Amino acid sequence: MVVKVYGPHYASTKRVLVCLVEKGVEFETSPVDLVKGENRNPEYLALQPFGAVPVIQDGDYTLYESRAILRYYAEKYKSQGTDLLGESIEERGLVEQWLEVEAQNYHPHIYNLTLHILFASALGFPPDEKLIKESEEKLAKVLDIYEERLSRSKYLAGDFFSLADLSHLPFTQYLVGPMKKEYMIRSRKHVSAWWDDISNRPSWKKVSLL
C-alpha cells in the first residue's frame, strides 16, 4: 500500500515525507497549492476540516496534523527503518517532551519568520517588521536553551535521533537557507553540530530536493 500525502512540497508536509523515508515507507504526493487556496476547496476540507496541510491517506485510513502522522508511522513501523521513538517508555517520554517543545516553543517563532520573510508577498500582505524582530529575539532565546541541552546530549531527547529532531528540519532549513539567518545556528556550537548532523541525513537530503 502506497501512502498518499496531500500537501505542498514544502514546510510541514516535508516533516511527514522525511519520516516516511526514515521508516522506508513508500509514498506518493498529491500537491495542494496554498497560494491558490486549494486547501479551502470543499474536497480538501472534507479530508481536513481546518484547511491545514498535510493529510495522509493509507488505504481507507485518513490522518492529519503532521506531528500526529509522525507518531503514527513511527509506531506502526516501530521495528522497520530508523527507530524514532526511543527504546523505553522513559525515552519516548523525552521524545514527546521535545516534540512538544518544537511545536509550542520553537515553531511559533520560526513560523512567523518564515511567513513574513518568505511568503508575505506571495500571499499578498506586507511583512510585519516588528513581528519579524520580536520572533527572531524569541527564537534566539529558545536556541540558547537548545544549546545548553545539546551540550549534554547529542540529540534533543538523548543520544539517539528521534521525531523530536526530525520535526525541526523543514523550517530550520528555511532559516539557514532562503531566510539567510544561518548565523542563528552557527553562533551556537552545539546547535551547529546538531544541525550539521540532522540536515546531512540521507533522508533529508532526499526530501529537501523534492
Next chain:
Amino acid sequence: MVVKVYGPHYASTKRVLVCLVEKGVEFETSPVDLVKGENRNPEYLALQPFGAVPVIQDGDYTLYESRAILRYYAEKYKSQGTDLLGESIEERGLVEQWLEVEAQNYHPHIYNLTLHILFASALGFPPDEKLIKESEEKLAKVLDIYEERLSRSKYLAGDFFSLADLSHLPFTQYLVGPMKKEYMIRSRKHVSAWWDDISNRPSWKKVSLL
C-alpha cells in the same frame, strides 16, 4: 512511588492531574506561583528551562510539557485505570490527531481568552479587547468543526474517551465558568452533550475542586 507535580492548582497543571486520577496514579502537588514569578526562579528553571508549568518528577525521572506527560502516563500505565490511547495503532493515531488539534487549533484561542479576560489584571496588563473578540470568533469556528465531528462520534477520536477529550477540560471549564461564555458550548448540541459527558467524569469533579 508518589509522582510530584510542580505547577499552580489550575490551567495546564490540571490537565496532568486529571490524567493521573484517571490512571489511578498517586501524586502530590508542589505549588508554583506564576503571579509571583516563581516559575522564573533558578531552581524552577533547572527543572523547566522555558519557565513553563507543569513539570513532574517520578523518582529520578523529570518530564515537562503537559501533553507529553499525559502521553507518558497513558502509555506507562496502559492497562491500569482508564485506557486513554485507544485500542489499536489507528485509534491512537486519531487520539494524536485530535490532541494536536486541541494544542494547535483550540488552545491558542481559548488561552488568549483566559489570559485577557481572567488573568490580565492579576498579571498587571490591560486586557486586549480586539484580541478577545478575534479569539472568540476563531474559537467559534473551531467549535463548529467539533460540532460536526461530534455528530458522528461520541468523543473526538472515536467512540471512546481519550487524552484528546481530557486535554480540553481545564480551559473549557474557564470558558463555561468564570468567563461566562457557556453559550459557546450550549449553542452547539453535540459539543454540549460531549461537554456534559467529559466534565461530569468523577476524575474531573475531583480535580476541579483542588
